Amino acid sequence: MGIGLMIDNAGWFALGLVLITLSALTHPGRRRVWMWALPLAILIVLAGALFPGAAGDLPGMGWKAWLAIAALAFGVAAAPWYRASRDQDTRLIDLVRGAAIVLIGSGITITLLGVIGWEQTTLYLGAWDLRLAAVVGIFIGVWTGITGLIHWMRLKGTLRASNRASRNQRIAQWAVLAIIGVLGVIAVIYPKAAIAPLVLLIVLAIEWAALAALSQRHEDLLHIQARHVGLVGVAIITLGYVQSSLLLLVVGGLVVAGSIHFVKGQGAFCQISRRPFYADETQDTTDERDESESTTSAK
Amino acid sequence: MDPTIAAYVVLLALTLGLTGALRAEREHCGRGLLIVTTLAGFLVVAAVSALLTSQSALELVLSTIAVFFGAQSAATAFLLLRQEVHTEPTDEPDEQELLDDEEREQQFARERPNKEVS
Numbered sequence: 256m257g258i259g260l261m262i263d264n265a266g267w268f269a270l271g272l273v274l275i276t277l278s279a280l281t282h283p284g285r286r287r288v289w290m291w292a293l294p295l296a297i298l299i300v301l302a303g304a305l306f307p308g309a310a311g312d313l314p315g316m317g318w319k320a321w322l323a324i325a326a327l328a329f330g331v332a333a334a335p336w337y338r339a340s341r342d343q344d345t346r347l348i349d350l351v352r353g354a355a356i357v358l359i360g361s362g363i364t365i366t367l368l369g370v371i372g373w374e375q376t377t378l379y380l381g382a383w384d385l386r387l388a389a390v391v392g393i394f395i396g397v398w399t400g401i402t403g404l405i406h407w408m409r410l411k412g413t414l415r416a417s418n419r420a421s422r423n424q425r426i427a428q429w430a431v432l433a434i435i436g437v438l439g440v441i442a443v444i445y446p447k448a449a450i451a452p453l454v455l456l457i458v459l460a461i462e463w464a465a466l467a468a469l470s471q472r473h474e475d476l477l478h479i480q481a482r483h484v485g486l487v488g489v490a491i492i493t494l495g496y497v498q499s500s501l502l503l504l505v506v507g508g509l510v511v512a513g514s515i516h517f518v519k520g521q522g523a524f525c526q527i528s529r530r531p532f533y534a535d536e537t538q539d540t541t542d543e544r545d546e547s548e549s550t551t552s553a554k
Numbered sequence: 555m556d557p558t559i560a561a562y563v564v565l566l567a568l569t570l571g572l573t574g575a576l577r578a579e580r581e582h583c584g585r586g587l588l589i590v591t592t593l594a595g596f597l598v599v600a601a602v603s604a605l606l607t608s609q610s611a612l613e614l615v616l617s618t619i620a621v622f623f624g625a626q627s628a629a630t631a632f633l634l635l636r637q638e639v640h641t642e643p644t645d646e647p648d649e650q651e652l653l654d655d656e657e658r659e660q661q662f663a664r665e666r667p668n669k670e671v672s
Binding site: 262273277280281287290293294297300301304305319320322323326327328329330331333334335350353354356357358359360361363364365367368370371372374375384481484487488490491492494495496498499500501502503504505506507508509510511512513514515516517 | 555566572584614616624629
């Protein structure tokens with residue numbers, strides 16, 4: 256696959272830009288214009304991958320490149336721009352909701368890429384590492400996407416958080432995770448008979464992720480999302496391995512490192528006006544309404 | 555790709571992120587998380603390259619959907635980062651500088667009685 260080379264050619268410039276931006280953004284007092292360098296770096300790599308196709312140098316790739324550009328444009332337009340007014344007093348709940356949207360999108364992307372990777376690599380029996388990467392990608396994608404979806408629906412008030420899992424429930428969850436692992440191993444080792452285990456794996460992963468995300472406490476949501484960002488980083492690493500791109504490997508490593516920093520360092524955000532986490536917003540207004548409803552029905 | 559090279563590169567990047575490039579004081583940790591969430595937008599690059607190399611109609615459809623959602627999540631992550639950077643107070647003293655000042659003052663206070671004695 257020459258595609259990794261195509262990414263890496265433009266990727267060296269993008270990587271330099273990313274590293275400079277990281278050092279500029281983590282020092283307070285530098286100019287905030289630097290944040291625009293991150294999307295610029297992504298655009299550089301995209302242009303490097305798309306330009307040969309769009310210019311017609313590679314036969315049969317032209318219309319695919321234009322399709323990719325159209326999908327990119329629609330995706331960017333579908334982002335919730337209306338929330339981005341800068342004077343608005345943001346609450347933590349908005350931040351968690353935005354992160355949930357990010358997780359949903361990344362989860363779907365990772366799952367689909369895992370499925371595509373599986374499609375392409377089942378032909379070669381010896382390529383067990385590629386199959387392993389695909390299965391890991393599918394699992395991470397489903398887990399992340401479902402977690403983001405459940406968080407989002409909880410914050411919207413569509414779903415109510417369930418109680419903390421009891422001990423037996425937790426043991427059952429671990430058992431389900433073990434079954435998922437066994438199914439994944441079966442799918443990697445016997446690719447000929449892998450369809451049924453893979454479908455079962457996806458179903459179990461949906462169940463596992465949904466139950467876990469429902470029983471998480473409201474205060475912990477952002478931390479769990481930070482952990483999932485780390486998982487997205489792991490998925491980027493596996494994708495970089497499959498597509499043999501050094502740039503994706505480096506970016507994945509950086510994402511994992513940032514997530515570890517946040518989970519360990521208990522960081523705070525400026526946009527929730529310097530308060531400690533969840534001083535007065537442990538629950539959404541809709542949640543309170545739900546609870547009052549449930550108490551009245553209990554009477 | 556050679557697994558050894560891949561592991562080596564990932565380890566180097568992880569070390570870089572853990573020791574230098576992403577380290578900040580406590581109150582900037584949140585920003586670091588949003589920065590790496592924006593970096594996770596590089597997923598869209600992988601999706602685009604999958605689209606460009608797709609060989610069947612199914613792969614084409616799946617990878618187009620993947621590009622769409624990847625672009626959407628990357629743009630959302632960047633919006634969160636922009637919100638965070640814009641709400642950062644500009645004239646706030648640096649935490650490290652405050653610590654340095656305190657240390658200097660203590661040193662000063664320690665030195666003065668010594669002088670008076672001599």
